[in-house]
Amino acid sequence: MKHIKELLVDLYGCKGNLDDAEFLIDVLKTAAQRMQSKVIRPVHHKFSPTGTTVILILAETHIAIHTWPEHRYAALDVFVCSEEVDPQVGWNAVKQALKPSSFVLHELTRKIE
Amino acid sequence: MKHIKELLVDLYGCKGNLDDAEFLIDVLKTAAQRMQSKVIRPVHHKFSPTGTTVILILAETHIAIHTWPEHRYAALDVFVCSEEVDPQVGWNAVKQALKPSSFVLHELTRKIE
Numbered sequence: 001m002k003h004i005k006e007l008l009v010d011l012y013g014c015k016g017n018l019d020d021a022e023f024l025i026d027v028l029k030t031a032a033q034r035m036q037s038k039v040i041r042p043v044h045h046k047f048s049p050t051g052t053t054v055i056l057i058l059a060e061t062h063i064a065i066h067t068w069p070e071h072r073y074a075a076l077d078v079f080v081c082s083e084e085v086d087p088q089v090g091w092n093a094v095k096q097a098l099k100p101s102s103f104v105l106h107e108l109t110r111k112i113e
Numbered sequence: 114m115k116h117i118k119e120l121l122v123d124l125y126g127c128k129g130n131l132d133d134a135e136f137l138i139d140v141l142k143t144a145a146q147r148m149q150s151k152v153i154r155p156v157h158h159k160f161s162p163t164g165t166t167v168i169l170i171l172a173e174t175h176i177a178i179h180t181w182p183e184h185r186y187a188a189l190d191v192f193v194c195s196e197e198v199d200p201q202v203g204w205n206a207v208k209q210a211l212k213p214s215s216f217v218l219h220e221l222t223r224k225i226e
Contacts, residue, residue, distance in 0.1 A: 002181075004188060006121065008119065008221060008223070010223050010224065012226065019210075026152065039160065040158050040166075041156065043156050043168070043170065045153050045154065047172075049151075053153075053170055053174065053175070054141045055156070055168055055170065055175065055177075056206075057156065057166055057168065059160050061179050061188075062166065062168065062177060062179075064168075064175060064177070064192075065148065065173050066175075066192075066194070068115075068225055069209065071225050071226065073226070075117060075174075075194075075223055076223075077190070077192070079177075079179075079190070081179070081180075081188075085171075097137070099143050104223075108121060108219055108222055110121070110123050110188055110215075112181050112184050112186045113125065113184065
């Protein structure tokens with residue numbers, strides 16, 4: 001049986017620039033790199049007037065971030081299906097870059113059988 | 114305060130073809146349509162020898178599915194940030210198409226403040 005670990009984090013009061021797609025892609029790529037996870041493809045979309053979605057497709061599923069810069073809020077999903085990849089390491093990299101004043105963390109383990 | 118609803122579903126014993134990316138894109142597009150949610154962009158990746166990832170970027174965040182056809186298993190995330198969009202409706206459309214013999218559903222509400 002294989003386990004999938006998923007971390008879902010609400011980030012409040014972010015100090016990093018939540019409307020800069022290039023910056024957010026770099027943040028998620030750094031997170032993937034720290035987890036030693038292979039990035040297959042980054043995709044992003046900028047909403048009008050504000051708000052950005054960045055998703056990295058990984059060899060071990062995905063990392064996604066959706067931002068609401070007007071609330072300094074971001075919703076992060078780190079979803080990995082390898083026993084060797086620790087989503088906590090990816091989340092730490094994002095936390096370091098976006099500097100939230102507070103956050104709420106949900107952890108989920110899913111089973112492939 | 115705005116709420117984000119996220120449904121995370123483990124689908125076991127799927128009868129739908131989990132290795133057909135075009136089919137899975139259609140399934141997720143139907144789910145988005147039933148939720149009356151606007152699709153910004155579909156992205157997909159086929160793994161070798163088997164396994165498919167499909168993600169639809171929505172105006173209201175995303176729907177993602179990752180499949181392990183060898184286990185007839187799929188992991189579905191339906192993540193929406195609009196009060197008018199019901200992720201349950203999207204999940205019902207996916208359930209109808211993939212016909213799992215069983216499933217485990219996790220529901221999460223996230224707050225943007």
